[in-house]
Amino acid sequence: MPSTSFSESQLVDIKSQFNAMDKDGDGFITEVEFTDSIHKAKRNPEDYDLEEFFSKADKNKDGKISFTEFVEACSALGLGQANSGKRSPREVDDAFNTFDIDGDGYITKDELRKAMKHQGEDLSEEEINQMMREADKNGDEKISREEFAMMM
Numbered sequence: 001m002p003s004t005s006f007s008e009s010q011l012v013d014i015k016s017q018f019n020a021m022d023k024d025g026d027g028f029i030t031e032v033e034f035t036d037s038i039h040k041a042k043r044n045p046e047d048y049d050l051e052e053f054f055s056k057a058d059k060n061k062d063g064k065i066s067f068t069e070f071v072e073a074c075s076a077l078g079l080g081q082a083n084s085g086k087r088s089p090r091e092v093d094d095a096f097n098t099f100d101i102d103g104d105g106y107i108t109k110d111e112l113r114k115a116m117k118h119q120g121e122d123l124s125e126e127e128i129n130q131m132m133r134e135a136d137k138n139g140d141e142k143i144s145r146e147e148f149a150m151m152m
Contacts, residue, residue, distance in 0.1 A: 007089045011071070013145055018070050028064035096148045106142040107135075 006014065021029045021037040031054055057065045057073035065073070099107045099115040107115075113128050123131075135143045135151045143151075 006071070006075070007093060009093065010089055010145075010149075014071055014074055015067065017146065018067050028066055029070065030064050034065075092145075092149045092152055095152065096145050099143075099148070106144055107148065108142050112143070 018029065019025075021033050023033050023036065034053070053073065054065070056076060057069050059069050059072070096107070097103075099111055101111045101114060109128055109132050112131060113123070116123050116128070132141070132143070135147050137147050137150070138144075
């Protein structure tokens with residue numbers, strides 16, 4: 001695996017995301033596969049500069065992104081770096097685990113409500129719903145570690 005500041009669990013998550021985007025299983029993500037994945041995840045492609053992403057990620061300019069290039073692009077986008085106001089991977093993991101009460105790798109609305117109440121924040125149902133809408137980028141009604149990291 002590539003050498004980065006990511007924890008092993010984060011690299012596993014990144015590998016899982018990479019594999020989900022690599023539709024034909026050839027070990028590379030094409031721009032078409034990436035765009036299709038954005039659409040299927042119910043994310044707005046206009047929120048992403050695909051050309052810039054590929055320009056930065058496709059280091060050897062072969063029109064495809066290898067796993068190593070994908071990890072380096074994630075790192076270059078600031079995920080997992082403790083500088084520039086970003087939290088370290090350890091801080092993100094610790095915070096995520098506080099909210100992921102059952103330890104299944106996702107934060108549900110009920111877990112969010114309980115964790116916030118435990119921290120002294122008795123939020124209304126609408127406030128909890130708003131937090132979920134902002135953090136749950138793929139619309140599966142739960143917050144993954146990746147979504148949580150992006151929110152932080």
